Amino acid sequence: MKNNLIEKIVYEISKNTSLTQKTTQRLLNNLIKDQDIFNNFIxxxxxxxxxxSMCCICNYYKIDKKCIICSDESRDQNIICVVSNQLNVDNIEKNNQYKGLYHVLDSEINLNKNVSPNDIDFESLFKRLSKSKELILALNATFEGELTANYIYHETKKLNINVTRIAKGIPMGGSLDYMDESTLIDAFKNRKKYEV
Amino acid sequence: MKNNLIEKIVYEISKNTSLTQKTTQRLLNNLIKDQDIFNNFIxxxxxxxxxxSMCCICNYYKIDKKCIICSDESRDQNIICVVSNQLNVDNIEKNNQYKGLYHVLDSEINLNKNVSPNDIDFESLFKRLSKSKELILALNATFEGELTANYIYHETKKLNINVTRIAKGIPMGGSLDYMDESTLIDAFKNRKKYEV
Structure with a gap:
């Protein structure tokens, strides 16, 4: 391809964002083709x-000056749910069940990518905990998520706070054939009375 | 989610571009988090x-006033290769083998989406063909691609032009176990002398 300008832009956008080069190409292709769509996008x-921008308390999005979670006084101010990123908050909020606060780490401990505990702002979380009764760990059930949860658990031992983690088990629609050993063990351990 | 502004923007971008809502969310999340990346993206x-913009001859991208394909006089002006979209040209050009011209339809006949031949600018293609000797159909091997190829083939019958289509067969890395009947039939029909 000799369209170096487009190639360069595709490369840069893809490097800086979560988009693959293919997806970036498709996006830009759609934009170039339609001025209205392009203008609207911009x-x-x-x-x-x-x-x-980001809320200075919980690190979730805030629009103008307020974060809708932290400024909502009807929410339970005694529970803080820790998640990896802002999209996790959106996902949990969709269910309209959890009524406590959040804390977005915006990262996970990742040894392969050289992200150590020192690279993550845990201090702002620990500071908030002095006023809380429960800390829910809602991190990814991946190696990095578990490592991060483990770190937080050990660091908060000295605080007088109830640390819980969201349940592991078979996801809705999941087939036992394809479930790994550790999920099955957890799912059996955490079995609940069958109710209809 | 009560962040209606973000939700609205995600919905609009996703509706207008090829990005899914999930991908859009991730993209915007990356942008909001880093002002430098956001500025660079814009x-x-x-x-x-x-x-x-688009070349008024072949409908491929042009940077400033020139389309690199149409303005390259060293290319064979007697062959036109028809493709569905601009990205197809990039893909073919990567191989550095084909040295003729292109014509980007930027669409395919699609009965499900109500795209009939009248909705596609075939005329600009047919006009160009009077000066050409060969028309290569390099459309997708999908129902829509085949339908479009078939339409072009029938419409160009009256013109004194050699119409070819790119070969169908087993793609590199493809396993015969998973190949459909029609691909196998084509692959056998188009078999070539084994050479090392």
């Missing part, structure tokens, strides 16, 4: 850029 | 918007 980004 | 889009 307008939306501008709105996002000027109005959205 | 800068790249601006460059793209001001410098890239």
């Amino acid at each position: 307008k939306n980004l501008d709105t996002l850029k000027t109005q959205v | 800068k790249n889009l601006d460059t793209l918007k001001t410098q890239v």
Whole structure:
């Protein structure tokens, strides 16, 4: 390909964001083809850029000056749920069940990528815990997520706080044929009375 | 989720582009988190918007005033290769083998999506063919691609032009176990002398 300008832009965007080069190419292709869509896309980004930032308490998105979670006084101020990133909060909020606060780490301990505990701002979490009664660990059930959960658990031992973690088990629609050993062990351990 | 602004932007971007809502969320999440990346992303889009458009001859990208394919006089002006979209040209050009011209339809006949032949600008293709000797159909081997190829073939019958299509067969790395009947039939029909 000799379109070096497009190639360069695809490479840069893909390097800096979560998009693959293929997805970036498709996105840019759609934008170039339609000026209206392109203008609208840029307008939306501008709105996002000027109005959205991160909450200085929980690190979730805030629009203008307020984070909708931290500023909601009806929520239980005694429970903090730790998640890896902002999208996790969106996912949990969709269910409309959890009514406590959040803390977004925006990272996980990852030895392969040289992310050690020192590279993550755990201090702002630990500071908040002095006023809390329960800390829910809702981190990914991956090696990195477990490592991070483990670190937080050990660091908060000295605090007088109830540390829980969300249940592991068979996900909805999951087939036992394809479930790994550790999930099955957890699913059996955490079995509940069958109720209809 | 009560972040209606973000939700609205994710919905709009996803509706207008090829990105899924999940991918859009991830992209925007990456952008919001890092002002430098966000600024760079917008800068790249601006460059793209001001410098890239579609070639009025072949409908491939052109940067500033020139399409690199149509303006390259060393290319064989007697062969036109028809493809569905601009990314197909990039893919073929990577191989550095084909040295003719292109024509990007930027669409395919698709009865499910109500895209009939009248919705596609075939005329600009047919006009170009009067000066050509060969028309290569390099459309997708999907129902829509075949339908489009078939339409072009029938419409160009009256023109004195050699119409070919790229070969069907087993793709590199493909396993015969998973190959469908029609591919196998084509692969056998088009078998070539084994050479090492």
